[in-house]
Amino acid sequence: MTDDRTPTAPPAGPPPGTRPPTTGPAASAGRPAPLSATPPPARRRPAAPPRHPTDQRRPDLLAGRITRGGDGPCYGLVTDDGREYALHGTGMGTFATGTTVLVTVGPADPAATCGPGTPLGIVRISVVR
Template sequence: MTDDRTPTTDPSPGTRASDPGPGGAPPAGRPTPLSATPPTLRRPAAPPRHPTDQRRADRLAGRITRGGDGPCYGLVTDDGREYALHGTGLGTFATGTTVLVTVGPADPAATCGPGIPVGIVAINVVR
């Protein structure tokens, strides 16, 4: 809806307060938009007290150390922890394969060798 005081055409570029002037610079007397100035980051005074990357407690990533067609597998994570994995019908994994494993409670009846016993909920090869 317009009235006789509302212009019917847009003003030419650079004449509105929000339009940049020639060369993309703001008109004289106008401050530079905040998005044109990158923020200055300060160096932290000390390392964080708590990990900044939250890990899921039910996920493990590492290399298979005892492979085969299951149901028992061995896994060593990058930090050197050894796990005794147990899960039926999950496939064949060769020794040295890098995997991502979603784990659950260990089956008390399963004896899968040395390492922390855990049950396998899902296992995927990392490529």
Template sequence: MSDDRTPTTPPAGPSPSTRPPAGGPEGTPAATAGRPVPLSATVPPAPRRPTTPPRHPTDRRRPDRIAGRITRGGDGPCYGLVTDDGREYALHGPGMGTFPTGTTVRVTVGPADPRATCGPGTPAGIIEITAVR
């Protein structure tokens, strides 16, 4: 028995059991239950091992940045610094703060003030100096 609101003819289009699966053209997998569709069914080739070392450094360092331990500290304007590779610098920078001996710092350097004599080491002017924690 049917009433006025119950359709008596089936809906237009193929029935759910005869519809093609969702997805792309035939042969491509469909996304199901929240799983993504793979972009490729083939495995990408493995990168080749280099035959020679790189011509240029792969990690470029800024030439105006150095880091090391303060060897002659205090409230400035002269500081001594030794880097991990043993290079010694005589740094000059008025008003840069107090850095006790043994403090590890990162320094942005500039040209040395020719009037400043801050002891042994490569002379350099301090643009910025920060303690490393």
């Protein structure tokens, strides 16, 4: 016996105990597509090293540790590859010896003598934390 409040149509969806389809239009209705059973093609080994560096570094950007610090205008800097620089820049701030910094450099001031190392002028300097 049914009344108008009792549904007579079967519930939507697959019958209990069955698996939903994994391909076709029903699979794409809100369900992710299955992963491919075919492995991706293997990458070929390069025949030779790249002709140009793959990571372009800015030539005016240095990172390293301050070796001669203070309130300036001269600072000493050594990069991780061991290169030493004599940096000059007025009003750049106070940097303690051992501080790791990122420095944007420019041409050296010919009148400044800041000690051993390649002379460069400081455009901007900031502490790396």
